[in-house]
Amino acid sequence: MSALVLDGKALAQKTEEELSARVADLKAKSGGQTPILATILVGDDPASATYVKMKGNACRRIGMDSLQVELPSSTTTEQLLAKIEELNANPNVHGILLQHPVPEQIDERACFDAIALTKDVDGVTCLGFGRMAMGEEAYGCATPKGIMRLLEAYNIELEGKHAVVVGRSPILGKPMAAMLLNANATVTICHSRTKNLADHIRQADIVVGAVGRPEFIKADWIKDGAVVVDAGYHPGGVGDIELEPLTERAAAYTPVPGGVGPMTINTLIYQSVDSGEKKIG
Amino acid sequence: MSALVLDGKALAQKTEEELSARVADLKAKSGGQTPILATILVGDDPASATYVKMKGNACRRIGMDSLQVELPSSTTTEQLLAKIEELNANPNVHGILLQHPVPEQIDERACFDAIALTKDVDGVTCLGFGRMAMGEEAYGCATPKGIMRLLEAYNIELEGKHAVVVGRSPILGKPMAAMLLNANATVTICHSRTKNLADHIRQADIVVGAVGRPEFIKADWIKDGAVVVDAGYHPGGVGDIELEPLTERAAAYTPVPGGVGPMTINTLIYQSVDSGEKKIG
Structure with a gap:
């Protein structure tokens, strides 16, 4: 069975149509x-x-x-x-x-x-x-908020799931962990000082790769049926996770490119339109 | 072998002596x-x-x-x-x-x-x-900062350890998780929606109980040699963790009362003296 593709590019395009309509409406009013x-x-x-x-x-x-x-x-x-x-x-x-x-x-x-x-x-x-x-x-940090919007659009269940966030940067890992916690996931935050990283990742229902190193997270560390979110982008069109072997056995995954990337800019303009509506509308 | 007792009462008393000297010094100057x-x-x-x-x-x-x-x-x-x-x-x-x-x-x-x-x-x-x-x-939230000061005073190693924080309140679980992460622990945050709580706790090198329910966390969920921090206090002098069976097989634990409790007020005055020194000194 093929994994569900969490198509950030398509969601961003669809959202742009909705945002265009909201901006046109705001202009008219x-x-x-x-x-x-x-x-x-x-x-x-x-x-x-x-x-x-x-x-x-x-x-x-x-x-x-x-x-x-x-x-x-x-x-x-x-x-x-x-x-x-x-x-x-x-x-x-x-x-x-x-x-x-x-x-x-x-x-x-x-x-x-x-x-x-x-x-x-x-x-x-x-x-x-x-x-x-x-x-x-508060407005969410653009990349993790974009990931949350993408997971929500595909009705990925988070409550009670074990999410493992790999990385703890101020604009990715830390806010990602807080957002997943707010969505009632049980959250583990791993990073460069984590011991037995593979063992932590093996337990994850949801894995978020946010380490900034190409294919650092290996496919065989990830259990069958997990939801795989790859926030990395490196030359050659690879992310932080070795994705290819997962396209069959994950429940869902974000492709690289076309997954998380388009959602970051989309969230920036999504939140800008919201701010404009609050101040103009 | 008996576990090390993380004696918050004794540390608070010792710290008060140091703070008294700092306040006297500030007054004199x-x-x-x-x-x-x-x-x-x-x-x-x-x-x-x-x-x-x-x-x-x-x-x-x-x-x-x-x-x-x-x-x-x-x-x-x-x-x-x-x-x-x-x-x-x-x-x-x-x-x-x-x-x-x-x-x-x-x-x-x-x-x-x-x-x-x-x-x-x-x-x-x-x-x-x-x-x-x-x-x-920034000043840390008093209870989790008090816990960090207590762990530090007893030279409890945190880097690379797996800390499991049970609870996610604004003044305890959330800041506790952030402080442990800053100290380079791998951190898991569990809460009321967590499934298989015992399985998460069994993996912990460091457990922090911050759920506000008497002896909710059972001793047999905690592995031998763990560091056990109990931030709860309930009538009858019990905390959030069933501590008695752990006094032999934990590496270290905070007693209830006399562990975390005294460190909370101590941290409040510790940070007040720091603020006074910055503004008066």
């Missing part, structure tokens, strides 16, 4: 106003420039605007904080994305945390994380 | 200023009144002052928020404790979260939790 996402790119890293461009393009596809802020690689923490404060205060800006990573002289955590809670549509602030983890209203 | 903890008691619940009194007594034992605020049970959210803002703005107040629970007409979460980060010496704000979980500076 408000005399032409649209949600606006401010994107901040600091420096000239080509990969970061590409990501920011993709995010701006996604905004335009659904009829939203993006306000593109580009700052030189010599930008100081104070200058970036001042720009974020300006965007926080701008009533026409509904969401703020600060593209990671920023040049090393900048205190990135301080800059992320300067983003106003109601404009933190990428879900990167400590306050937003804390509120989400405590079950209070 | 600052012309008589002492750290001040503001305690807020809303309503007339006798148990809450007792807890607040114990916290005030602990302050006085180490030479700190406490500013005791008592509000009627009819207090509104707005009135309580106004009082917290007043204490936030008062430069002579170095820590704020809002005694849980508040009367039900009050939005307790909003009131907790109104406490300024630098005065949140009880570690109850979403912002403080988020910062702690992300490895940023």
Whole structure:
């Protein structure tokens, strides 16, 4: 039997149609106003420039605007904080994305945390994380929230299941674990210091690979019938999990590419539209 | 062989001596200023009144002052928020404790979260939790931080160990899991929806019982040589874990009473002294 493919690309496309309709509706009701996402790119890293461009393009596809802020690689923490404060205060800006990573002289955590809670549509602030983890209203961190939306769209049951999250980064493993816990899964968080990693993964009903190393998690560590979520993407179109042998014996899996990746940007614009509706609508 | 007793009472007493010396030193340097903890008691619940009194007594034992605020049970959210803002703005107040629970007409979460980060010496704000979980500076939630201090005092190794936290409350299970993860343990969080709880607990090198039900966790679910932390306290002097059979075969355990309990208030005053030193010193 083939595993169910958790098709993030298809869900993202379908969601874009719904978001386009919501943006059109908001425009019609408000005399032409649209949600606006401010994107901040600091420096000239080509990969970061590409990501920011993709995010701006996604905004335009659904009829939203993006306000593109580009700052030189010599930008100081104070200058970036001042720009974020300006965007926080701008009533026409509904969401703020600060593209990671920023040049090393900048205190990135301080800059992320300067983003106003109601404009933190990428879900990167400590306050937003804390509120989400405590079950209070906050935008979720884009990648794990995208994974939750994908699992929900396919009616994957989480309550009472044992989820094993491999990785504990601030924007992936930690919020992923908190979201799965909020969905009533029993959650284990593994990481680089975990002993007997394979033994932990073997018990998982749901595995989330978020380690950033190509095919680090081996297929034979994963039990038959598990739900496999691969949040990695590496050159050659492979993720963090050895997926090929699982396409038959998993219950469901996210392909690479086309699984988790499209849901990240989709969640960013999904949350931006929500923020726009709250402030314009 | 008898298990090592993690004696919270003794550690708290020893720490109080150290804190007394630090407070005396601060007074001498600052012309008589002492750290001040503001305690807020809303309503007339006798148990809450007792807890607040114990916290005030602990302050006085180490030479700190406490500013005791008592509000009627009819207090509104707005009135309580106004009082917290007043204490936030008062430069002579170095820590704020809002005694849980508040009367039900009050939005307790909003009131907790109104406490300024630098005065949140009880570690109850979403912002403080988020910062702690992300490895940023913040006071830890008093009970789990007290447990971490107790484990550290006895040199209990956490890195690479499998810690199973049973319970996911905002002031115990969730911050406990985040602190153990920060200490490089592999962490599993179990709760009321967990299936096969005993099987999860059997794997634990470190078990933390934080469920609030007397002896809910059975001794025979716990493997020989585990470190057993019982954060519960119930009438009759029992905790959340059936401890008696473990006193021989655990590696270490927290007694009830005299284990975790004394460390909670101790951590509150420990963090209050730290806050006082930062602002006065």
